[in-house]
Amino acid sequence: MRLASSLAAMMALSACAMPATGPQVDLSVQSRAISSAALFGPPRPYATTRSNAQIAQDILELGFRLESGREIAQFSRFEGPVALRLTGQIPPLAEIEMDRLIARLRSEAGLDLRRVSGPAQITVEFVPRATMRRLVPEASCFVLPNVATWAEFRAAPRGPHLDWTEIAERETALVVAPADSTVQEMRDCLHEEVAQALGPLNDLYRIGETVMNDDNFQTALTGFDMLVLKVWNHASLRSGMSRAEVGARLPAILAQLNPRGSMGRSMPLDPIPTPRAWTDMIENALGASTRRRSFAFAQAALRIALEEGWQDERLAFSLFLAARFAPPDQGEEALDALISAAALYATRPGGEVPRAHVELQLAAQALAAGQYAIVLRLTDNAMEPARRSENGALLSSLMLLRAQALERMGRIAEAEELRRDALPFALFGFGSEQEAESRRDEIAALIQR
Structure with a gap:
């Protein structure tokens, strides 16, 4: 699988950072939305x-x-x-x-x-x-x-x-x-x-x-x-x-x-403190005006994480951002970074939820590559952490990815049922039917790419 444009299309699905202007919220829909309970x-x-x-x-x-x-x-x-x-x-x-x-x-x-x-x-x-x-x-x-x-x-x-x-x-x-x-x-x-x-x-x-x-x-x-x-x-x-x-x-x-x-075996304590230079690079990557600049900052953060010898969330997040902002011609490197991030999160206490965000990206790559069975496996693994962490944006995105894969496998009725089930979570997470439909269209477009 190559990431390329599919990575760019799907990164917003991670809900890692809200846009500066915020999502377009339809308050009439919001008033009909369902509570987290x-x-x-x-x-x-x-x-x-x-x-x-x-x-x-x-x-x-x-x-x-x-x-x-x-x-x-x-x-x-x-x-x-x-x-x-x-x-x-x-x-x-x-x-x-x-x-x-x-x-x-x-x-x-x-x-x-x-x-x-x-x-x-x-x-x-x-x-x-x-x-x-x-x-x-x-x-x-x-x-x-x-x-x-x-x-x-x-x-x-x-x-x-x-x-x-x-x-x-x-x-x-x-x-x-x-x-x-x-x-x-x-x-x-x-x-x-x-x-x-x-x-x-x-x-x-x-x-x-x-x-x-x-x-x-x-x-x-x-x-x-x-x-x-x-x-x-x-x-x-x-x-x-x-x-x-x-x-x-x-x-x-x-x-x-x-x-x-x-109880049990005592693990080594996490190394602290976090150098300010690494935090600055992360914040710059998330706030830069262009993808090229974001990638440069993410690469700088990754270099610092590697030099520090971290094997925790800081290295995993550095890898995640390096993949998030990777240019199309570095798709293989970005995929490797996502796989490494998922493996790191799997070793960390409470890593189920961060790993689910990474698996969303990996599922997007699998969908774009036509590897529908992998999409089903990744989304199946990530949906429970998304549900337990009560993240409607993440859960609905995973459900829509899964529905697209099911549709391509000829399981049309299952796909449509899953899309209907995803809508309340999408309204909760994205704020309007328009935003929910836009997310569905983005996922469908991955097949065409």
């Missing part, structure tokens, strides 16, 4: 298989550093019960998705959290995307300390009161989310930003089983995320502690909350 049923997140020693290292890196690289000197959280309210231009299904998230945070992380209509410690305000991006151009959603409304933030968007490093105990937080996004993007924003309001603030590329990773492969809170939040809010910790004080308590907390993480 109705689509996916009871939550079934993968439980973490990381060792407690690794999780302790992860928590310290997540909790005592910002995404910018600035260190946080003191542990901070809300102390006591937390109330949350929704305000602004609340989109359809936002209350349902928020209540489902709160139920998960209460049952899986043990948090004393409730939704109210009046004053609250956490406010989630929905703002039109264009309004949000005039002030914060690069963000799809974000969380801020010490403000309760968008107007309050807009009045002083650079004030020292917004500095997370200066906060010993959290008292007020504002989550800003888009009012005009797809249901999936709205849900994703609620999961990540509310979790960061209640827990660690950093994102780490080297942990594949968390929403706190800018590769955006995980879309809903994972078993790892819930354990981290449970640890972060444990009674033996308190606001104002130093990194060393928290670190000294983590082994006992994790032994209590995650006893299986202390």
Whole structure:
């Protein structure tokens, strides 16, 4: 198989990064969309298989550093019960998705959290995307300390009161989310930003089983995320502690909350920190104005990953991006990179979901090459992780790929049934019937190429 143009056509299906302007969302369709609970049923997140020693290292890196690289000197959280309210231009299904998230945070992380209509410690305000991006151009959603409304933030968007490093105990937080996004993007924003309001603030590329990773492969809170939040809010910790004080308590907390993480063979800890140069290359690759420039940055990130000797998500993601942006005349190299990325993710804790994103790309190549049995095998392997991670965009894309392969194999009735079944997931993930049909057309065009 050669990747060439089929890789270019299918890379958007990975939903790795939203376009700067966001998807075209038909709000009339959005109002008819189905909630994540109705689509996916009871939550079934993968439980973490990381060792407690690794999780302790992860928590310290997540909790005592910002995404910018600035260190946080003191542990901070809300102390006591937390109330949350929704305000602004609340989109359809936002209350349902928020209540489902709160139920998960209460049952899986043990948090004393409730939704109210009046004053609250956490406010989630929905703002039109264009309004949000005039002030914060690069963000799809974000969380801020010490403000309760968008107007309050807009009045002083650079004030020292917004500095997370200066906060010993959290008292007020504002989550800003888009009012005009797809249901999936709205849900994703609620999961990540509310979790960061209640827990660690950093994102780490080297942990594949968390929403706190800018590769955006995980879309809903994972078993790892819930354990981290449970640890972060444990009674033996308190606001104002130093990194060393928290670190000294983590082994006992994790032994209590995650006893299986202390069992079995201890794996080597992930190497840290991640050099800023690698992160810059990744961000440049995702944000470059041309495919050629994105490929150059992705290649630079891959060189750094290889020089560092990583065998974790950072190398896998570097390989994935190198394949994503590869020019048509490097199809064989891109295919090799995807296969290597899939193999790496298969060895990593929680690697099922990132690997499913890679298998989507591999299935696209198989479809373009007429290898329909391989399409069925790859999609069959990837659909369950897509479903368990509640990713409608990924799941519907896999279903449409599979339907196209079935059609080419003469199994017309199965293909049509699968396309009908994919539509609700596509509406959830892509926001409109037009976008869902566009995705179906892109997949069908692979055969012609």
